[in-house]
Structure formats: C-alpha cells, structure tokens
Amino acid sequence: MSEPLHAYAWQMPQWQDLQRLISAERLPHALLLSGPSAIGKLRFAHALVAYLLCESPSALAACGQCRSCHFQSDGAHPDCREICPEEGKRQIGIDQVRSLQQFSAQHAHRSGGKKLVLIHPAEAMNVHTANALLKTLEEPASGTLLILVSHSSSQLLPTIRSRCLQMSFGVPKNEFTEPWLRDYVGDQETAQRLLAEAGGRPLAARQVFEEDGLATRERFDKGLLALVDGQRSPLQFAEELLDADILQVLDWWVARLLSLSRYQLADQALTVSSWQRFKSLPAVAVIAGLERALKLRGSFNRGVALNKRLILESLFLEWTQLCQNRAVR
Ligand SMILES: [Zn+2]
Structure with missing residues (x-):
C-alpha cells in the first residue's frame, strides 16, 4: 500500500x-504553479496529479490504494507524463516535449478520465521548446x-503564461512550517534556526539540516570574523573555503547579505x-554584493565553469575593503 500523497x-x-x-467543473486546461523554490510546489503538483487520477x-488527497494510485506511485500511469530536464542537463529537450504529441492524441485509459502533463521547472524550456x-x-x-x-514565472513566454491559470505560492509562515520541520529534525530551536537560515523556505531548511549546514555556516561566519579582525587575509579565507x-x-x-539588507532597510x-558589526556598511553596497552573489550562484547552478578560487578571493577582498572604508572592527 502506498502512502496517500498530500x-x-x-x-x-x-x-x-x-x-x-x-x-x-471549472478546472482550466493549464495551471501554472509559481513561487520561490524549495517551498513544496512540486509536491503539491504530484498530490494534485494523484488526486485527479485516483x-x-x-477531499484532501488521493486514496493511495486504488489501481490508479498504484500506477501513479510506480511512476507509470498511462494517463500521466512528467517532463523535467534529463539527468546532467539544465534544459528540457525539444524532443521530450514533441513526444507529448502522441500522448495528447490518444484517449485517456479511464473513460471520462483526464490526461495530465506535469512540466518542471517550466523555465527550463527555451523559446523553441x-x-x-x-x-x-x-x-x-x-x-x-x-x-x-515555475520558480521564476517572469522568465516564461507571455503566450505560455496567458494560457494558464496562475496559482501563486509565497514563502509560507513559520507557524505552519515550524511544526513540520520540528518533527523532522527533533527540536524546536534547531527548526527555527534552520528556517531563519533558509529565508523561511521549508525544503531549503531541511536541506541545510541534511547537509549539516548549521555547523558549516557557523564555520564560515567564524572565518569571516577572523578576516575582518585581520587574523586572516582574503586569500587565506578563500583557500579555507x-x-x-x-x-x-x-x-x-546570499543568505547573510539578504538578512543584512533586510535588517538595514526593513x-x-x-x-x-555576529553580523551586527556590519550594520553601518552602506546599504547600496550590500545590495550590489547580494546581486553579484545571486548571479554567481545562478551561473554555478547552470553549470557554468568558473574559477572558484578567483571568485572567492575577489568576494572577500571586496568585503574587506568595504569594511576598512567604514572602519568596521
Ligand atoms: Zn486512489
């Protein structure tokens, strides 16, 4: 028996x-589930697919017991196609999408039933696809x-967006995500720290936990303080990382600069x-640094080959200079 997917x-x-x-009976032909990454949109989509095929x-979910649910949990339902970038690729291939043509032409296996196509993330399709x-x-x-x-629906073609009923998912409130994360990690305080680290995104918080990220980030924060205190050079710190x-x-x-700019501006x-000591740095410079870090993270995510050492050295050189100009000690 498979667990019903909620x-x-x-x-x-x-x-x-x-x-x-x-x-x-007013379900549209196309739905766009949009919002930041790591908040559970894909899980929602899977639950919806299972529900519609069950x-x-x-009222709350698929039964998890019927033939359809079994097909679904094996990932082999004949009325469902799921498309995402193939392993090792960043983009969805045009052939993957063209393969839908036949699927779209055939009748649903269950009479009166729906056929479902799930595509994620939608921004991984280029214009042709x-x-x-x-x-x-x-x-x-x-x-x-x-x-x-989609984690970034503004990147989609307007013709795609206008064809879909858009459902927005924001970063959920901690009162809903904290109990869920607490059950997973074992205690409330850790759950709160993880959510703070992940900007409130619950699945990102769980990932930080799984990667032992709290300890790692503490190490990074300590290193940064040593850098600002002059106990390490930017080159040494880059080497360490x-x-x-x-x-x-x-x-x-990114998380630290975001937190600092929210502190400064909001x-x-x-x-x-420990980031209190950076509160007097110019907000404009903090935001510029944040934009740069986001861009770099995006490039690494897309698999662009960049020189890690050079990038880290320049990030921390820049930060040290910024601190020296403002006499942050
Ligand atoms: Zn079922």
Whole structure:
C-alpha cells in the first residue's frame, strides 16, 4: 500500500481553491504553479496529479490504494507524463516535449478520465521548446490538463503564461512550517534556526539540516570574523573555503547579505547576531554584493565553469575593503 500523497499543510488555501474549481467543473486546461523554490510546489503538483487520477479520492488527497494510485506511485500511469530536464542537463529537450504529441492524441485509459502533463521547472524550456509545447497542447480535443511548475514565472513566454491559470505560492509562515520541520529534525530551536537560515523556505531548511549546514555556516561566519579582525587575509579565507561546496558557500553568502539588507532597510532581525558589526556598511553596497552573489550562484547552478578560487578571493577582498572604508572592527 502506498502512502496517500498530500499537499503540505501550508498549502491548504491553494488546495481548497482547486477543490472549488474541480467541484464546479471549472478546472482550466493549464495551471501554472509559481513561487520561490524549495517551498513544496512540486509536491503539491504530484498530490494534485494523484488526486485527479485516483478512482476514489477523499477531499484532501488521493486514496493511495486504488489501481490508479498504484500506477501513479510506480511512476507509470498511462494517463500521466512528467517532463523535467534529463539527468546532467539544465534544459528540457525539444524532443521530450514533441513526444507529448502522441500522448495528447490518444484517449485517456479511464473513460471520462483526464490526461495530465506535469512540466518542471517550466523555465527550463527555451523559446523553441515552449512553442513546441503550445503547438502540441493547443489542439482542442486533447482533454489534457497541463501543470507547469515555475520558480521564476517572469522568465516564461507571455503566450505560455496567458494560457494558464496562475496559482501563486509565497514563502509560507513559520507557524505552519515550524511544526513540520520540528518533527523532522527533533527540536524546536534547531527548526527555527534552520528556517531563519533558509529565508523561511521549508525544503531549503531541511536541506541545510541534511547537509549539516548549521555547523558549516557557523564555520564560515567564524572565518569571516577572523578576516575582518585581520587574523586572516582574503586569500587565506578563500583557500579555507575551497574544500567546501561552492554552492553551499554562495548560499550562505546570499543568505547573510539578504538578512543584512533586510535588517538595514526593513528593520528585520538578523539571522546571526555576529553580523551586527556590519550594520553601518552602506546599504547600496550590500545590495550590489547580494546581486553579484545571486548571479554567481545562478551561473554555478547552470553549470557554468568558473574559477572558484578567483571568485572567492575577489568576494572577500571586496568585503574587506568595504569594511576598512567604514572602519568596521
Ligand atoms: Zn486512489
């Protein structure tokens, strides 16, 4: 027996919106689930697919027991196609999308049933692939529900966006995510620290936990203080961080700069108190640093080959100079 797949507790408002559309038989042909990454949109999409294919769903989820649910949990439901970049690739291939043509032409296996296509992340389609998708799915008789998941929906073609009913998912409130994370990590204080580190995104927080990220980030923070105190040079600090995963380093750096700029501009609490000493740095410079770090993280994420050592050296040289100009000690 497979476990019925639920949407997360913090997604109940969106789930209920969909329930209303389904019971009024007003479900559109295409849905776009958009919002920041690592908040559970893909899980929501999977729960919805299972729910729509299930032979006897409850109000909250698929039953997890019927034939359809078994197909679904084996990833082999004949009325469902899931498309994402193939292993080792960043983009969805045009052939992957063209393969939908046949799927779209055939009847659903269950009479009166829906066919479902799930594509994630939708921004991994280039213009040609997105156009091929439109062509494939625009035939009126296809009876197919298209579900797109996007972490950055502004990057999608307007023709794709306008074809979809957009459902937005924001960063959920801690009151909903904290109990979930506490059950996973074992205690409340750790759950709170992890959520703070991850900017409130629950799945990112869980990942920090799984990578033993709190200890790693403490090490990075200590190193940075030693740098500002003149006990280490930027080159030494960069050298120290070379053995770490560059994405982990950039995640930490992005999270800290984001927290500092929110502290400076919106008076929000700092994630770690040791960053108090940077409060007098010019906000404009902090934001410029943040933009640069985001860009670098994006490049590394896309697999662009960059020189880690040079990048870390220049980040920390710049930071040291900034601190010296403002006499941060
Ligand atoms: Zn079922």
